[in-house]
Amino acid sequence: xxxDSYKMGKTEPxxxxxxxxxxxxxLLFFIVLLLIVVFSHVxxxxxxxPTDATYIPRPEWYFMFLFQMLKYFxxxxxxVAVFVLPTIGIIVLLLLPFLDRRRERRPSRRxxxxxxxxxxxxGMLYLTTMAIATTPPPAPASxxxxxxxxxxxxxxxxxxxxxxxxxxxxxxxxDLSKIVAERDEEFIRKYLKNPKASNPNSIMPSFDSLTxxxxxxxxxxxxxxxxx
Amino acid sequence: xxxxxxxxxxDRLGIDPIIRDVVDHPVPExxxxxxxxxxxxxxxxxxxxxxxxxxxxxxxFLTMYYVPTPDHAYDSVRYIxxxxxxxxxxxxxxxxxxxxxxxxxxxxxxxxxxxGAYKAPRxxxxxxxxGLLMVVMGFGFTGYLLPWDQKAYWATTVGTKMASxxxxxxxxxxxxxxxxxxxxxxxxxxxxxxxxWFLPGAAVTLLGLHFLMVRRQGISGPL
Numbered sequence: 001x002x003x004d005s006y007k008m009g010k011t012e013p014x015x016x017x018x019x020x021x022x023x024x025x026x027l028l029f030f031i032v033l034l035l036i037v038v039f040s041h042v043x044x045x046x047x048x049x050p051t052d053a054t055y056i057p058r059p060e061w062y063f064m065f066l067f068q069m070l071k072y073f074x075x076x077x078x079x080v081a082v083f084v085l086p087t088i089g090i091i092v093l094l095l096l097p098f099l100d101r102r103r104e105r106r107p108s109r110r111x112x113x114x115x116x117x118x119x120x121x122x123g124m125l126y127l128t129t130m131a132i133a134t135t136p137p138p139a140p141a142s143x144x145x146x147x148x149x150x151x152x153x154x155x156x157x158x159x160x161x162x163x164x165x166x167x168x169x170x171x172x173x174x175d176l177s178k179i180v181a182e183r184d185e186e187f188i189r190k191y192l193k194n195p196k197a198s199n200p201n202s203i204m205p206s207f208d209s210l211t212x213x214x215x216x217x218x219x220x221x222x223x224x225x226x227x228x
Numbered sequence: 229x230x231x232x233x234x235x236x237x238x239d240r241l242g243i244d245p246i247i248r249d250v251v252d253h254p255v256p257e258x259x260x261x262x263x264x265x266x267x268x269x270x271x272x273x274x275x276x277x278x279x280x281x282x283x284x285x286x287x288x289f290l291t292m293y294y295v296p297t298p299d300h301a302y303d304s305v306r307y308i309x310x311x312x313x314x315x316x317x318x319x320x321x322x323x324x325x326x327x328x329x330x331x332x333x334x335x336x337x338x339x340x341x342x343x344g345a346y347k348a349p350r351x352x353x354x355x356x357x358x359g360l361l362m363v364v365m366g367f368g369f370t371g372y373l374l375p376w377d378q379k380a381y382w383a384t385t386v387g388t389k390m391a392s393x394x395x396x397x398x399x400x401x402x403x404x405x406x407x408x409x410x411x412x413x414x415x416x417x418x419x420x421x422x423x424x425w426f427l428p429g430a431a432v433t434l435l436g437l438h439f440l441m442v443r444r445q446g447i448s449g450p451l
Contacts, residue, residue, distance in 0.1 A: 004349075004446075004448065004449050005449075006256070006449030006450060007450075008254060008256040008257065009256055009257025009258060009263075010257045010260075010263060011254035011255060011256055011257065012254065012255055012260065013251070013252050013253070013254060013255070014250070014251060014252065014253050014254075014255050015250070015251040015252070017255075018255040018260065021260070021261060021262055022271060022274045022278075025261075025268070025271045025274070025275060026274070026275060026278040029275055029278065029279075029328075030278075030282075033282075033321065033324055033325065033328060034321075036320075036324050037316075037317055037320035037321055037324055038317075038320075040320075040324075041316075042309055042316060042319050042320045042323045042324075043323075043379070044305060044306060044309055044375055044377055045377040045378045045379050046377060046378055047302045047376070047377060047378070048298070048302065048376050048377055048378055048380060048381030048382075049378060049381070050381065050410075050411070052378070055378050055382045056382075057379070057382035057383040057385065057386045058379065058383060059372070059383045059386070059387065060326075060327075060368055060372055060383075061327070062327075062330045062365075062368060063365075063368070063369070063387075066390075067386075070390075078393050079393045079394065079395060082390040082391075082393045082394070083393055083394045083395065090358070090362070093358050093361075094355055094358045096341075096346055096354065097346045097347055097348070097350070097351035097354050097355070098351065100344075100347070101347075101348070102347075103347065103348070104344065105343055105344030105345070105347065105448075105451055106344075106451050107342050107343075107344075110344065113341075113344075114342075117338075117341055117342070143377075143378055143379070145306075148303075148306070151302065151303065151306070155299075
């Protein structure tokens with residue numbers, strides 16, 4: 001077996017001496033992590049809404065550079081950004097020890113390798129910064145965490161398929177954000193139970209079969225549409 | 229007392245040589261930050277493993293309350309975050325550690341790269357490390373969907389759609405990732421399965437190889 005030989009200097013046993021030092025480093029890291037956990041909120045947006053096509057998605061920060069690359073390769077070139085370049089990157093990384101076979105290890109004596117790493121990192125950093133700078137934060141109305149009742153109501157809304165007709169800006173039915181701004185809750189409750197009683201020409205089905213609790217949840221959710 | 233218990237086990241299993249090898253191997257001076265402060269760069273790999281144990285531990289606890297179905301996923305995450313005793317701490321550690329491990333993996337790779345430690349005879353260990361990087365990315369990608377909030381749903385919609393851009397097999401890849409044409413219950417179940425079974429299995433296997441090789445070859449020498 002090949003083993004490199006070098007001066008070991010002042011050695012110490014891995015356990016417990018060296019592991020103790022690693023444990024100190026781990027503990028310091030853990031304290032910082034706990035401070036972040038305690039003083040920041042774990043993000044949770046509102047319930048997923050497959051009908052809300054207005055939502056602008058953002059990947060996790062470490063995928064931002066890939067996300068940004070998509071913008072430089074529009075249309076037919078998209079496979080270059082999502083497949084060709086990442087595949088080349090992974091293969092180069094994987095085969096690095098065979099592409100760079102010189103024994104020299106000092107970074108200053110490996111100008112090509114050092115420059116490649118520098119430009120690679122700088123490129124990823126640039127793409128990440130651009131992605132963050134150019135992606136607008138999602139509209140608060142579609143992300144804000146709703147109350148438990150409103151979340152249950154949002155589920156009702158999705159299950160009943162309300163959004164199929166009631167689209168933002170008005171589809172084949174009125175835009176609900178306007179309705180909840182103009183009408184009080186009792187009107188909406190009555191309308192949901194029997195639409196024809198309030199408007200004989202209404203084509204909306206009756207939702208009389210909802211329990212009082214389900215109805216309250218739905219109304220709670222509808223109120224959250226107001227801020228849009 | 230402990231000595232006698234150890235002796236008793238060793239008499240039967242002969243584990244002492246293995247334990248001695250793991251425990252007693254000498255650590256050279258050039259990696260010891262207590263002697264050379266700049267040697268702190270050698271801690272990145274160990275810290276990555278430490279964060280990995282944090283993620284596994286908090287992840288196991290999260291599975292006690294998390295429900296991987298579109299009907300309940302969001303509510304269960306909300307319950308963990310807002311109501312469960314220490315839930316926000318456990319989920320918080322899991323969430324922020326996920327970013328932390330990416331940072332540490334990159335720092336660890338940079339150290340190995342800058343020092344040319346990937347060169348002969350350590351080619352295989354570098355390749356295992358690249359495999360581990362892919363596994364970490366896979367964890368990040370699959371974990372992002374699990375809270376089933378707006379961000380999760382739409383980022384995964386875009387992420388899985390990217391797979392369909394792969395020439396020839398693109399559409400099949402999309403079907404494999406989503407478990408159908410659309411993102412839904414099957415997608416969530418499958419991402420969850422990958423997140424808690426396939427990827428941890430792969431990670432533990434590769435980590436085992438990673439550690440075994442570094443023990444066999446020793447750490448690379450000073451520059």
